[in-house]
Amino acid sequence: MKILLATVYHYPHTGGLSTHVATLKAGLEARGHEVDILSFSDIPELKQNMKVRGPGFLMNKLSKGKGFVYGLQTRKKMLQKLMEAVKQKNYDVVNAQEVYATFAALDAGLPVVSTVHGYLTYEALSAGNILKDSPEEKFLMEEEVKAYRSTRAIITVDTRIKEYVQREAGITGTAIRNFINVDDFRPEKEKKAEFRQKHGVDVDVPVFFVPRRLTKKNGVIYPILSLPAVLEKYPNAQLIYAGTGEAMDEMKRLIAEHKLEGNVRLLGAIPHDVIKEFYALADVALVPSVHSAGVEEATSISALEAMGSGSPLIACAVGGLKEIINHNVDGLLTEEKNVEELSAAMIELLDDPAKGQQLADRARKKIEDEYSHMAAAEKYEEIYMRAVK
Template sequence: MKILLATVYHYPHTGGLSVHVATLKAGLEARGHEVDVLSFSDIPEFEQKAKVRGPGFLMNKLSKGKGFVYGLKARKKMLQKLMEQVKHKNYDIVNAQEVYATFAALDAGMPVVSTVHGYLTYEALSAGNILKDSPEERFLMEEEVKAYRSTRAIITVDTRIKEYVEREAGVSGTAIRNFINVDDFRPDTENKAAYRQKHGVPADAPVFFVPRRLTKKNGVIYPILSLPAVLEKYPNAQLIYAGTGEAMEEMKRLIAERKIENNVTLLGAIPHHVIKEYYALADVALVPSVHSAGVEEATSISALEAMGSGQPLIACAVGGLKEIVDHNVDGLLVEEKNVEELSAAMIELLDHPEKGQELAKRARAKIEAEYSHLAAAEKYEEIYLGAK
């Protein structure tokens, strides 16, 4: 088949959606399909600024949320134009990665199935992009329902999102949990010392790695709040974040207030291939997601990558994380926002590295058996064939 993966956001970029697209593309191509990606990155930079970012910024200054909605509509129009330009390639199916990519394909007259990665309206509320009980909130929910009812098939990345789509739009979808390239993300501990030297990480420091976009629902402040208790026993412990987002300033403030600047590193956005090196140099990976404005973590790609990379994982018991982590078997689950419980789990894995190694070993086996990109691609293929 000829398949077009489409998103109104940038590709590639830091974040789970971009990783999902790249990994799905690799899996489908391994199965013999021809796969292209069309994204906002294919729009010239000057057009992005002149037609989306600039006007959206000004509109938000006048009324919170209006610029956000305007930006989504503008991205849709621009993506639709790109689709019309490649329509002659006769794609068998377009797999839209969100609501407005779905609208772009529909208006371009192309056959489309939609992957739902999250909750558009609730996530916009959680991130502060729109206001609660505003016209923008009502409009976005109406747009979600319209998209879910108009596409040929719905794929969701966990069962909770499947239930959400069915509840809000009355449409039954297929839940295919997120997945990773099991060949890319695999244990690499033999290079741990070399990676630490390369990235300037002390050779003897216990390292906690948080590969998370810095946004409220990802709970990124809680490792900072939990670290002081860890430092009482392990004063040279390091907490390293990879990601960007609107929570950055709050995190910097919390770090300064606790005087732990020497123990916390905010890397910002780093390339995905470099993320693998940080998994390898770390001792423990943290995925501290929380409920926020009705949003909860789906099948976290970060958690899957950590488990595939052979690192012991501590995650919060919310959303899809409860589906992929079996507590005390292949990872540790802690109560969300519970600073003391997270601190205790961090200390436990430093006190008992052999336990962490055993958890990591079982986690890798689970990833190979249940979360391979090749197995997921086969499931997507079946849906594409049924929707042609």
């Protein structure tokens, strides 16, 4: 098949959606399909600024949320034009990665299957992009329902999102949990010292790695709040974040307030290949997601990557994280927003490296057995073929 993966956001970019697209492409190509990717990155930077960012910024200054909605609609129109320009390639199916990529494919006259990674409206509320009970909230929810009812098939990345689509739009999708390239994300702990030297991390320092977009629903403030208790026993412990987002300012404030400047590193956005090196040099990975404005973590790609990379994982017991982690078997689950419980779990794995290694070994086996990109690509292929009959 000739398949087009499409998104109104940037590709590549820091975040799970971009990782999902790259990994799905690898799996589909390994199965013999021809796969292209079309994204907002294919629009010239000057045009992005003039048509989307500049006007959207000004509109948001006048009325919170209007610029956000305008931006999505404009991205859709621009992506649609790109799709119309490549129609001669005769794609069998477009796999749209969100609501407005779905609309772009529909209006371009292309057969479309949609993957739902999250909750567009609720996530916009959680991130502060729109206001609760605003016209924008009502409009975006109507747009979600319209997209779900218009596409040929719905794929969701966990069962909760499948239930959400069923509840809001009356459409039954297929839940295919997120996945990783098990060949790319594999244990490399033998390179721990090498990667620590490369990235300026002392060889004897306990390291907690948080590979998360810095947004409210990812709970990124809670490792900072939990760190002081850890430092009482392990005073040289480091907390390293990889990602960017709107929570950055609050995190910097908390770091200064608790005098943690010497123990917390904010790397910003780093390439996906480099993230693999931080998994290898870390002692523990953290995925501290929380409920936020009705949003729950899906089958977290960051969690799957940590489990595949040989790092013991601590995560909060919300959303899809509860589906992929078996507490005290292949990871540790803590109550969301519970600073004391998270601190205790962090200390526990530093106190007992053998337990951490056991959790990590079991997690790697689970990833190989259940979350392979090859197995997921086969499932996607089946849905594509049914959708275009």
